Amino acid sequence: MQATQHAAHTGNHDDESHGHHPTGLMRWVTTTNHKDIGSMYLWFSFIMFLVGGAMSLIIRGELLAPGLQYVSPEFYNQMLTLHALIMVFGAIMPAFVGFANWMIPMMIGAPDMAFARMNNWSFWLLPPAAILLVASMFVPGGAAGTGWTLYPPLSIQMGMGMDLTIFAVHILGMSSIMGSINIITTILNMRAPGMTLMKMPLFCWTWLVTGFLLIASMPILAGAVTMLLTDRHFGTSFFSAAGGGDPVLFQHIFWFFGHPEVYIIALPAFGVVSHVIPAFSRKHLFGYTSMVYAIAAIGLISFFVWAHHMYVTGIPLTGQLYFMYATMLIAIPTGVKVFNWITTMWRGSLSFETPMLFALGFLVLFTIGGLTGLVLAMTAVDIQLQDTYYVVAHFHYVMVAGALFSAYAGLYFWLPKWTGHMYHEGLGKLHFWSSMIFFNIAFFPQHFLGLAGMPRRIPDYAQQFADFNLISTVGAFGFGISQLLVLVVVFKAVKGGAKAESRPWDGAHGLEWTVPSPAPYHTFEEPPAFDPAEAHA
Amino acid sequence: MSNPASASRYFVPQPSHWPLVGSLALLLLATGAVLAMNSVAGGSLVLIGGFVVLAIMLFGWFGRVIGESESGSYNGQVDRSFRWAMSWFIFSEVMFFAAFFGALFYVRVLSVPDIASPDQALLWEGFKDQWPTAGPAAKDLFTPMHAWGIPAINTLLLLSSGVTITWAHWGLLANKRQQLIVGLAMTIVLGLVFISLQAYEYFEAYSHLNLKMTTGVYGSTFYMLTGFHGFHVTLGATMLIVILVRSMKGHFTAERHFAFEAVAWYWHFVDVVWLGLFIVVYWL
Amino acid sequence: MGGEMARYTNKNSDVSRLRHGSVGLLMAGLLGTLSGVANAAWEISLQEPVTAVARRVYDLHTLLTWVIFIIFIGVFAVATYSIIFHRKSKGHKAADFHDNTTVEIAWTVVPTLILIAIAVPATTTLVEMRDTSQPDLTIKATGYQWKWGYEYITGDAAGVKYMSVLATPRDQIENKAPKGANYLLEVDRPMVVPVGKKVRMLLTSSDVIHNWSVPAFAVKADAVPGFLRDTWFRADKEGTYRGQCSELCGKDHGFMPVVVEVVSTEKYAAWVEGQKKEMAAAADDPSKVWKLDELVARGEKVYTANCAACHQPNGKGLPPAFPGLDGSKIAKGPKEAHLDIVIKGKPGTAMAGYGAQLGDTDIAAVVAYERNAWTNKLGEVIQPAEVKARRGK
Numbered sequence A: 001m002q003a004t005q006h007a008a009h010t011g012n013h014d015d016e017s018h019g020h021h022p023t024g025l026m027r028w029v030t031t032t033n034h035k036d037i038g039s040m041y042l043w044f045s046f047i048m049f050l051v052g053g054a055m056s057l058i059i060r061g062e063l064l065a066p067g068l069q070y071v072s073p074e075f076y077n078q079m080l081t082l083h084a085l086i087m088v089f090g091a092i093m094p095a096f097v098g099f100a101n102w103m104i105p106m107m108i109g110a111p112d113m114a115f116a117r118m119n120n121w122s123f124w125l126l127p128p129a130a131i132l133l134v135a136s137m138f139v140p141g142g143a144a145g146t147g148w149t150l151y152p153p154l155s156i157q158m159g160m161g162m163d164l165t166i167f168a169v170h171i172l173g174m175s176s177i178m179g180s181i182n183i184i185t186t187i188l189n190m191r192a193p194g195m196t197l198m199k200m201p202l203f204c205w206t207w208l209v210t211g212f213l214l215i216a217s218m219p220i221l222a223g224a225v226t227m228l229l230t231d232r233h234f235g236t237s238f239f240s241a242a243g244g245g246d247p248v249l250f251q252h253i254f255w256f257f258g259h260p261e262v263y264i265i266a267l268p269a270f271g272v273v274s275h276v277i278p279a280f281s282r283k284h285l286f287g288y289t290s291m292v293y294a295i296a297a298i299g300l301i302s303f304f305v306w307a308h309h310m311y312v313t314g315i316p317l318t319g320q321l322y323f324m325y326a327t328m329l330i331a332i333p334t335g336v337k338v339f340n341w342i343t344t345m346w347r348g349s350l351s352f353e354t355p356m357l358f359a360l361g362f363l364v365l366f367t368i369g370g371l372t373g374l375v376l377a378m379t380a381v382d383i384q385l386q387d388t389y390y391v392v393a394h395f396h397y398v399m400v401a402g403a404l405f406s407a408y409a410g411l412y413f414w415l416p417k418w419t420g421h422m423y424h425e426g427l428g429k430l431h432f433w434s435s436m437i438f439f440n441i442a443f444f445p446q447h448f449l450g451l452a453g454m455p456r457r458i459p460d461y462a463q464q465f466a467d468f469n470l471i472s473t474v475g476a477f478g479f480g481i482s483q484l485l486v487l488v489v490v491f492k493a494v495k496g497g498a499k500a501e502s503r504p505w506d507g508a509h510g511l512e513w514t515v516p517s518p519a520p521y522h523t524f525e526e527p528p529a530f531d532p533a534e535a536h537a
Numbered sequence B: 001m002s003n004p005a006s007a008s009r010y011f012v013p014q015p016s017h018w019p020l021v022g023s024l025a026l027l028l029l030a031t032g033a034v035l036a037m038n039s040v041a042g043g044s045l046v047l048i049g050g051f052v053v054l055a056i057m058l059f060g061w062f063g064r065v066i067g068e069s070e071s072g073s074y075n076g077q078v079d080r081s082f083r084w085a086m087s088w089f090i091f092s093e094v095m096f097f098a099a100f101f102g103a104l105f106y107v108r109v110l111s112v113p114d115i116a117s118p119d120q121a122l123l124w125e126g127f128k129d130q131w132p133t134a135g136p137a138a139k140d141l142f143t144p145m146h147a148w149g150i151p152a153i154n155t156l157l158l159l160s161s162g163v164t165i166t167w168a169h170w171g172l173l174a175n176k177r178q179q180l181i182v183g184l185a186m187t188i189v190l191g192l193v194f195i196s197l198q199a200y201e202y203f204e205a206y207s208h209l210n211l212k213m214t215t216g217v218y219g220s221t222f223y224m225l226t227g228f229h230g231f232h233v234t235l236g237a238t239m240l241i242v243i244l245v246r247s248m249k250g251h252f253t254a255e256r257h258f259a260f261e262a263v264a265w266y267w268h269f270v271d272v273v274w275l276g277l278f279i280v281v282y283w284l
Numbered sequence C: 001m002g003g004e005m006a007r008y009t010n011k012n013s014d015v016s017r018l019r020h021g022s023v024g025l026l027m028a029g030l031l032g033t034l035s036g037v038a039n040a041a042w043e044i045s046l047q048e049p050v051t052a053v054a055r056r057v058y059d060l061h062t063l064l065t066w067v068i069f070i071i072f073i074g075v076f077a078v079a080t081y082s083i084i085f086h087r088k089s090k091g092h093k094a095a096d097f098h099d100n101t102t103v104e105i106a107w108t109v110v111p112t113l114i115l116i117a118i119a120v121p122a123t124t125t126l127v128e129m130r131d132t133s134q135p136d137l138t139i140k141a142t143g144y145q146w147k148w149g150y151e152y153i154t155g156d157a158a159g160v161k162y163m164s165v166l167a168t169p170r171d172q173i174e175n176k177a178p179k180g181a182n183y184l185l186e187v188d189r190p191m192v193v194p195v196g197k198k199v200r201m202l203l204t205s206s207d208v209i210h211n212w213s214v215p216a217f218a219v220k221a222d223a224v225p226g227f228l229r230d231t232w233f234r235a236d237k238e239g240t241y242r243g244q245c246s247e248l249c250g251k252d253h254g255f256m257p258v259v260v261e262v263v264s265t266e267k268y269a270a271w272v273e274g275q276k277k278e279m280a281a282a283a284d285d286p287s288k289v290w291k292l293d294e295l296v297a298r299g300e301k302v303y304t305a306n307c308a309a310c311h312q313p314n315g316k317g318l319p320p321a322f323p324g325l326d327g328s329k330i331a332k333g334p335k336e337a338h339l340d341i342v343i344k345g346k347p348g349t350a351m352a353g354y355g356a357q358l359g360d361t362d363i364a365a366v367v368a369y370e371r372n373a374w375t376n377k378l379g380e381v382i383q384p385a386e387v388k389a390r391r392g393k
């Protein structure tokens, strides 16, 4: 990623026409270049991943054995909340925005994002939000200890750490909305001539729908936390029965955002995988059209299933039935995607470089997570499993092995394009295999814990849960250490290594592979010629 | 690229420090608000500092955009991008209001009747399902807002402001600058009168009707919805003033006047939200 | 580690062992590395059900697990075949196809049919779970930070009312003493119900949302402040069944177990008898005039049961979230303000009003205790009558 900096100065454009360009730190702070901004998003996201991951290790450390070991229950709750908020809003979402920034303009043949300056702001809003979140640990009363769901009345009881969290959420929301507007506009308005929507790379399609989900759901979250804020400080009673409100109202609003949010995390991951699998199968993606419809269907349905997180809150039977059926529906378009990926591999000419390994890891583990999601969708069964470790296992399968693995697939896939160097394949493979093994050691046993009745969000547990928790903690530490390999791989690739050709993967298609590696600072100053035969990569 | 004479379809702005200033402003605003709400000394100072930095940023950034626009850097494609962006931005605002309308709908249709149902008699004996209500634990009486006083006048004001701004737009399209400026000025006046009436209504509610933020869910939803709407009217009016000043300086042409249209869209959006409010908050 | 006592419930039956067997096999197969150790200490499926509904849920879960297992195997058998045989390293050339409407329709329709098939048992089970009509007795459970209050509303025990608090000693939690058999799953006074009777539970909360859950009954329901929600169970085996609060409710969320003792009808009758006697004996004479040491002794008990979780046994609290009372302004200031905060609580904080939970005598005792314990040696007596007088204000 650093390499782009050199590209900027070795320059294949003349600096004169651009007036004064700041250098050093100011260059990054003021940049309007989508590649710079993409890199910043990716670095930011990785740092947040380490911070959120360190918090998860505190959680897992505490859960090593029964009894209170290292931290107090209050602090445990704070770690739990920050871990989730930082991972979801700080690590995974920015990672995919980073991919979008780097790749979408190159994929559609645009010189940059539609709003390059606002793009910079979208990124630079993240550090203040992160500062507020991290600072909340150090104010009187500590960070919010409510879980990332921030349910009142518990969140009403919290100290000023809660207020910092609320404002952090507001700022993150602004960033996401601006980022989404930018991405959607870029996709809709900046495609190279001849690239119709149905010829557009799938990653762009997933982001088009994700952008829509973000614009529609982030303001809802902002509304929810605003009501929380006024209930906390200005005496309103949205969430208090004594005044005619209802704590469950918050849950409805939160999950009306929260459920689309999980697909906001999942859809771009689907997009990345839809590029990697065809490239390493040396075949075109199977069923492009049905993929597009499936993405749209998932996006749409995701607004109508929210109360499957609320089966035990006392919603009426008819509500439970409706939400159960609606939730089950999502399995159908998701299944279509899984089947299309597998058929893409069918009778291909497969090879297993690191990006493909991560894509396959994604495929297997995401499907497991999706299938356990289906078990949770059954209200009667969910009543047994809700708020147990079965749910924790479910969502780490879809979010860590799903979204994170696919982000790694994308990282290894595009790293040669970004840095101009091939990464170290041996280290990449080691990273994959250790992640794959330790991930399952960490999270598979959590299914059993949940089934046996271990509640989530507890710092201490009954003795019959001891063995699986010990295994899970060992796995989590192994998984955590494996992630440090990425740093090594990326640094090595930035520093040097085998030169990457403009198209390092013989099976890869698309405009991004027509420019040299590393990609020049400014690509496509004039609209490129788009060859429809290259489409559907 | 940034050279307007080139045949390129694309415009990419120069590096800019305004985003950073904006981020700093929000960091200050958030920190200041948190400190002030928790009565920490100096909080309001930080908050004010945030507003100042925000104002500087808005002036600087929009000034820059206006400069670029007037110097002709923006071609048809940029114009289309702006249109998409404004539409999506307004959509996000719609969703923001949807959260509060949703809350109102929920309390009226679900939670209040539920609290009043016989199932809950063990907890809230004697509470009757009614709207407006301050909830089962309310002690003081209050007088709800009536639709056919100030609110109805306000509806008329906003509706007519929708007409005046359209009239101004016609003026712009027909290159009648006078009509443009007068139309805009009328719209702004109507907006300002609306805001004043709204402020008067709040004052009355607090001093005579005993209707406050703390008046149960009725007070909560009433102030939250009308408050955020009022805030948006204020924003809209401010933007209209900017447009008016620009019009007087001779900006905009019959063909190219995206900024005018964006503000007009925004104004219509605020208008439509008000109609929703008038119906479900005041009337029904 | 867990050994013999690691089981949640204490009875076992052949039927459910079979059930455990089938899901066990399946899950253990997936886990692979652990397949050899699937015994009682390594529970890998739902707890043994003891109500008809829980059995249905158990079976539904088993069915679903098989369905998803078979789908998974089916889908990835195809993928594995590709991975093995369609490799570039084996010289396999890529075919060139990228659309086929027939298979697309097939893999939309087949999953739909599977989903419809599993929706049927899922629906009927749920409908049965929600039928709370015609109970034999009704019990109201109220969640407090962090304990459960039970109140028998109808049935023989109507009027019986008590708190149920975690009984595990602090030393075990802090790893200073060996952990007992039911570590964290034991309470001082369990909820007691007769076997074979339909029990309707009414749930509510006095502060934040809690969740009353007993896995063996397949019961889990939120206790939402300001609302009553209901659920039911009919246990068909005697025994002690344990669950935990299942909604994050603050610092001691992990320490508020639910324990239900299911007893024979005779034992239940005897228990009810005993409770009524105890209540009659414990009823306080509101006009009794208390002496300081009596009052403080009683106050200490009330304090330990109700206040120590936050303000700590040594009165130092856990600042800044939970203020210390030792030397605090209120605890050493005028007693009216002290009584007020205990009776009414402080809205928007974890400090709940205890006016409804505790009787006049208990409040008098605990306030007197706080004003005389630690370094707060005020030497002040507070009589129940003063509490009563303060309540309305």
Ligand code: HEA
Pocket (backbone or CB within 6 Å): A149, A262, A263, A265, A266, A308, A309, A327, A328, A330, A331, A334, A335, A336, A338, A366, A367, A368, A369, A370, A371, A373, A374, A376, A377, A378, A382, A385, A386, A387, A391, A394, A395, A398, A399, A402, A403, C071, C075, C110, C111, C112, C114, C115
């Ligand atoms: C990336 C994120 C992500 C994704 C993609 C999903 C996907 C799904 N989730 Fe998940 N979920 C979360 C993240 C995610 N979830 C999180 C974070 C929580 C917890 C939040 C909290 O409480 O903190 C949660 C919780 C959660 C619950 C609530 C549990 C509880 O608290 O009690 C439920 C219940 O219905 C659920 C269901 C589903 C379903 C049905 C899907 C479906 O989309 C899955 C669809 C996929 C498949 C089914 C597999 C592939 C399909 C085939 C191979 C076709 C053939 C299949 C059939 C015919 C069955 N999820």
Ligand code: HEA
Pocket (backbone or CB within 6 Å): A049, A050, A051, A052, A053, A054, A056, A057, A059, A060, A080, A081, A083, A084, A085, A087, A088, A092, A146, A147, A148, A149, A392, A396, A399, A400, A403, A404, A442, A456, A457, A458, A459, A476, A477, A478, A479, A480, A481, A483, A484
């Ligand atoms: C995308 C989101 C995401 C991601 C990536 C993760 C990643 C991880 N999560 Fe997280 N998690 C959530 C989202 C996520 N989680 C959410 C939403 C919740 C619910 C919160 C709630 O209930 O409100 C949750 C809750 C949650 C719990 C449940 C706690 C409880 O209910 O009490 C646990 C417990 O095991 C856990 C563990 C982990 C682990 C071990 C990882 C690992 O994958 C992390 C791996 C990464 C690292 C470890 C960092 C890298 C390395 C270093 C920093 C160097 C130092 C390392 C060593 C010396 C070993 N998570």
Ligand code: CUA
Pocket (backbone or CB within 6 Å): C143, C146, C209, C210, C211, C245, C246, C247, C248, C249, C250, C252, C253, C254, C256
């Ligand atoms: Cu009570 Cu958790």
Ligand SMILES: [Cu+2]
Pocket (backbone or CB within 6 Å): A258, A259, A262, A306, A308, A309
């Ligand atoms: Cu969901």
